[in-house]
Amino acid sequence: MTDYNWCHNPDCHKIETQSRVRGSGDNKVLRTVKIKSYSPDSIWTYFCNNNCLHQFLNKFPREIANIRPVNKPSETPIKVEKTKSQDYRMRYNGADYERVPYTSTRTTISRVDND
Numbered sequence: 099m100t101d102y103n104w105c106h107n108p109d110c111h112k113i114e115t116q117s118r119v120r121g122s123g124d125n126k127v128l129r130t131v132k133i134k135s136y137s138p139d140s141i142w143t144y145f146c147n148n149n150c151l152h153q154f155l156n157k158f159p160r161e162i163a164n165i166r167p168v169n170k171p172s173e174t175p176i177k178v179e180k181t182k183s184q185d186y187r188m189r190y191n192g193a194d195y196e197r198v199p200y201t202s203t204r205t206t207i208s209r210v211d212n213d
């Protein structure tokens with residue numbers, strides 16, 4: 099098994115950077131970037147950078163969507179809790195800052211486990 103991949107962006111070798119230049123004299127080329135693979139679970143094992151990843155995504159949007167089609171929305175059961183608390187903001191009255199009380203509302207979303 100190889101410990102490297104070639105960047106999967108089909109146009110990686112068309113991007114003009116010094117790091118892609120290979121060859122000598124009049125036989126120079128821009129070559130696809132070679133990537134050392136650290137983890138097969140990392141997207142960066144297959145793409146040399148964000149630019150190449152997004153060029154790939156924009157070139158194959160339908161193919162990517164068809165890897166795992168989504169035909170209906172998914173839902174996660176949650177509990178929404180609103181808690182009110184007394185708080186203060188500072189207001190400048192022309193000469194000094196003064197504490198002005200107000201009631202703040204915090205919304206907390208927590209998951210409901212249905213195991």
Ligand SMILES: [Zn+2]
Binds near residue numbers: 105110
């Ligand atoms: Zn690349």
